[in-house]
Amino acid sequence: MKFSASFPRPLFFLTVSSLFLGMLLTTNCGSSSSNAVKAQGNTAVSVFLSGTANAELAEYDIQLQSITLTNQAGTSVTLLSAPQPSEFIHLNGQIEPLVTVTVPQDTYTAANVTLATPEFINTQYEPTQNALAICEYGSGNPTITVNLPSPITVTGDNMGLVLNLQVSQSTGPFSCSPYTGATPSPTFNLTPLAISAQATNPANGKVIGMEASVASIASSGASLTLSVTAGPFGNRTLSASTNDSTVFQGIGNASALAAGMFVNLDGTVQSDGSLLASRIEVENPSAINIWTGPLLQVDSIVPVLLMYGRQEQGPLFTGPNGNSGVYMDIPFFDFSAATFGTSGQISNLQTLPFVPTFNDTNLVAGQTVDITSPDFVFGGGLYTPANTITLIPQTVNGTVESTSTSGNFTIYTVLLAPYDQFPNLAQQSYQVSTITNPSEVEVYVDSNTQKLNTQTLATGNTFRFYGLVFNDSGTLRMDCVQLIDGVAFAPTSGARSQLAKGATRTVRRVGPTDLPPVIITSTQSQ
Numbered sequence: 161m162k163f164s165a166s167f168p169r170p171l172f173f174l175t176v177s178s179l180f181l182g183m184l185l186t187t188n189c190g191s192s193s194s195n196a197v198k199a200q201g202n203t204a205v206s207v208f209l210s211g212t213a214n215a216e217l218a219e220y221d222i223q224l225q226s227i228t229l230t231n232q233a234g235t236s237v238t239l240l241s242a243p244q245p246s247e248f249i250h251l252n253g254q255i256e257p258l259v260t261v262t263v264p265q266d267t268y269t270a271a272n273v274t275l276a277t278p279e280f281i282n283t284q285y286e287p288t289q290n291a292l293a294i295c296e297y298g299s300g301n302p303t304i305t306v307n308l309p310s311p312i313t314v315t316g317d318n319m320g321l322v323l324n325l326q327v328s329q330s331t332g333p334f335s336c337s338p339y340t341g342a343t344p345s346p347t348f349n350l351t352p353l354a355i356s357a358q359a360t361n362p363a364n365g366k367v368i369g370m371e372a373s374v375a376s377i378a379s380s381g382a383s384l385t386l387s388v389t390a391g392p393f394g395n396r397t398l399s400a401s402t403n404d405s406t407v408f409q410g411i412g413n414a415s416a417l418a419a420g421m422f423v424n425l426d427g428t429v430q431s432d433g434s435l436l437a438s439r440i441e442v443e444n445p446s447a448i449n450i451w452t453g454p455l456l457q458v459d460s461i462v463p464v465l466l467m468y469g470r471q472e473q474g475p476l477f478t479g480p481n482g483n484s485g486v487y488m489d490i491p492f493f494d495f496s497a498a499t500f501g502t503s504g505q506i507s508n509l510q511t512l513p514f515v516p517t518f519n520d521t522n523l524v525a526g527q528t529v530d531i532t533s534p535d536f537v538f539g540g541g542l543y544t545p546a547n548t549i550t551l552i553p554q555t556v557n558g559t560v561e562s563t564s565t566s567g568n569f570t571i572y573t574v575l576l577a578p579y580d581q582f583p584n585l586a587q588q589s590y591q592v593s594t595i596t597n598p599s600e601v602e603v604y605v606d607s608n609t610q611k612l613n614t615q616t617l618a619t620g621n622t623f624r625f626y627g628l629v630f631n632d633s634g635t636l637r638m639d640c641v642q643l644i645d646g647v648a649f650a651p652t653s654g655a656r657s658q659l660a661k662g663a664t665r666t667v668r669r670v671g672p673t674d675l676p677p678v679i680i681t682s683t684q685s686q
Contacts, residue, residue, distance in 0.1 A: 204318040205263045206429050207239050208255040208353060210362070211248035213327035214557040214647040215580040218294075218454065219281040219470050219489075220248040220327055221391040222346060224258075227323065229268040229312065236272075237263055239321070243276070247391030248325040250452070250470055252555040253612075253624050253644045255322060255353075255362045256370055256388065257398060260433025267313045271306045271350045273323070277393065278302055278344040280330070283456060283468055284579065285587050286337050292456060292588075294468070294490055295336035298344060305329075305347040312352055318431040320353030320365055328647055359428045361610040361642060367427050367435060368642075369505055369553055371452050371530075372398070373473050374421045381414025386423070386435075389452070389471040392489070399434040400427065409504035410442035417442075422450045422473055422532065424503065424552070441504045444548045447532035449474030451491055452552070454581055455525050458592040463496035463520070464543050467531060491544055493531055495520060498546040503530075505553055506628055506641055512604060513566040514632050516639060518551040522631040524593040525585035528554035551628055556580070556601055556638065557646050559622045572603040572617075574625065577649040582636060596634040603627075603638045610642040622646030 207227065211220070227240040240259050279298030286293055312321065326347045334342030359366035372386040375397065382402050387395040402414045411417065422444070427437040444450075453470035469489045500519045502509065509516045523529075530550040537544045558574035565571065576583055576599050586598035603625045605611075615621050624647070627640040 201265050202262045203265055203314045203316055204260055204431050204433075205239065205314060206260040206318065206320045206355065206433055207258045208320055208322045208429075209246050209248070209251055209258050210253070210255045210322050210324040211251040211327055212324055212349075212647060213249055213252045213555075214649055215577055216282060217249055217280050217327060217331070218283045218468050218581075219391070220278075220325065220330065220344075221280070221393060222246055222248065222278045222325070223276045223393045225274040225276055226272070228272045229263070229314075230270040230272070231266045231268050237268075239263070244396055245390040245393035246396075247389075247470065248327065250371075251325075252327075253362065253626055253642065254368055254555075255365075256367060257429045257433065257435060258323070258396070260429070260431075263314050265314050267311050269308065269311045271308060271312075273304055273306050273346075273348060275304065275346065278330075278346055280327075280334075280342075280344055282334075282336055282579075283454075283581070284336055285584050287587050289337065292466075293336050293339075295334075295339055297331070297334050297342035302332075302344045302346060305345070307347070307349045309349060309351060312350070318355060320355045320429070322349075322351050322353050324349045324351065355429060357428065361612060363610075363612050365428055367425075367429065369503075370425055370427075371450075371471050371473070372423055372425065374417055374419050374423060376419055377417055381417050384417065384437075387473075389473055391471070395473075399432075400425075400437055401430075401434060402437050402440065406437050407439045408441075409439065411440075411445060414440075416445075418445075421445060422447055422530075424505065424530070426505065439505070443501065443530055443550045444532040446534070447474075447547060448534050449536060450530055450532045452528070452530050453489075454528050454554070455523060456490070456581075456585060457525055457588055458523055460590050460592045463494060465493050465495055465523070465546075467491060467493065467529065491531075491536075493533070493546040493549075494543040495546045495549060498531075498549045501548060501550045502628065503550055503552040506639055508606065508608060509628075509639060511568070511606070512639055513569060514630075514637055516628070516630045516632070516637075518630060520592070522593050522633075523549070523551075524582075524595060524631045524636075525588065525591065526580075526582035526598075527629055527631070528552055551630075553627050553641065554629060555624050555626045556582075556603075556629065557622065557624050557649070558601065559646070559649075560617070560619050561600070562619060566604075569604045569606050572605065572625075574601045574603050574623075575599060576601065593631050594634060595631065595636060598636065601625075601629065601636040601638050603640050603643075605640050605643065609640050612642060612644040614645055617643070622648055 230236045329347040355365035371389040375387045376385040384400040424441045426439040427435040451469035453468040457466040562573045583598040626642040627638045
């Protein structure tokens with residue numbers, strides 16, 4: 161449970177039972193360039209956020225304070241001057257708009273970033289302790305590094321820049337069990353992005369699967385103000401628009417949009433910094449709250465699941481700098497009456513050589529979902545009711561073991577790292593679904609898959625695959641819509657174990673020495 165407070169966020173342990181066994185700066189200058197352009201005018205520069213991560217962390221939060229560019233003469237220009245929050249794990253291989261500013265045309269050889277309150281979180285199941293650990297790290301004074309792989313030439317009417325968090329380089333040594341703490345060391349790459357009006361993927365400016373809520377709307381529905389979900393430090397505001405080509409899912413048209421609705425959308429950033437939406441999906445028009453993140457455990461005895469709410473929206477929440485209230489990043493849901501669905505972001509499901517299903521009998525720990533609810537309940541053996549549970553695309557990082565074909569699809573058998581949530585969480589007993597080999601995912605790639613990789617897509621190479629992951633009778637299968645170069649790991653198969661059944665659930669919050677633990681214990685008979 162997260163609390164509104166000024167102290168660092170602590171370490172959580174969830175002892176699983178019969179219900180639940182289941183961020184001033186360092187600059188790295190680019191090399192000088194003999195091709196520096198002579199300043200002739202200004203360019204509208206849109207700054208995007210992105211992440212490069214393996215599967216080790218569940219969340220990485222940063223409160224960005226400022227971003228500047230410096231030219232060879234030592235003159236700096238400001239890209240960001242007001243604090244903006246962000247969460248980077250959900251941006252693994254994807255982009256989201258941060259800010260659009262006017263920048264003098266020039267060649268820039270260095271960048272500075274200042275930020276506050278960085279933290280990262282990992283979740284893992286500990287068989288020896290029969291516990292699910294939610295471990296949070298954010299103390300100390302971190303070092304910040306900004307790499308420019310090459311000088312950045314600002315030219316033309318508009319262009320993009322991508323601030324990409326290199327997650328594996330941004331943690332410092334850490335251990336969850338035993339908990340050792342860690343000092344985050346945010347490391348970014350800053351690279352140019354040529355924005356296309358006909359963008360098809362993140363490499364040319366397409367925003368995909370962005371979670372947001374409607375803050376305000378023009379009467380026609382053609383002009384929106386969005387509150388973009390950006391982690392526990394708050395949300396970002398973005399102007400958006402629709403046109404006759406916008407596809408609506410879950411509602412009939414733009415006139416059905418209303419303030420407060422939660423949306424999942426795709427689109428392209430325009431020269432003024434606004435987003436032209438190509439797709440807007442409303443999973444539940446009447447939802448009061450929505451959680452987005454991976455499932456951690458699905459109980460087979462009672463219809464209750466546990467998820468990690470990496471992104472959270474709704475009036476029942478306040479962030480740690482808010483005025484009051486409690487918000488959850490590890491909510492428990494009663495899914496007995498939930499409506500199950502699959503994101504409309506991917507449209508080729510009917511062409512797959514297997515039947516893709518997602519329901520109360522085959523949801524599995526590790527899948528990423530949206531869960532909407534009409535209320536919030538905690539304590540007394542009661543759980544927050546889930547109205548809708550929607551399977552949404554996620555990124556898996558793995559090494560290709562073998563290749564086969566089926567119809568129009570190439571199938572890549574991909575080996576996951578042992579710390580990936582699928583193999584790690586599969587060690588829990590008493591779950592609705594059992595995966596035969598949770599260390600492998602069968603990835604289905606067709607001609608519509610956006611191939612953004614630079615290394616050869618071949619056996620032995622590691623990639624990040626983005627798509628919907630289904631549990632097909634004990635086999636993990638992904639309908640892949642995007643693949644990109646992966647993040648190296650040591651491929652070791654994860655072992656499974658069976659655990660003894662318990663009778664109680666304990667949520668233990670362990671903080672600094674000046675913060676006493678909070679223990680909540682409940683027992684529910686079976």
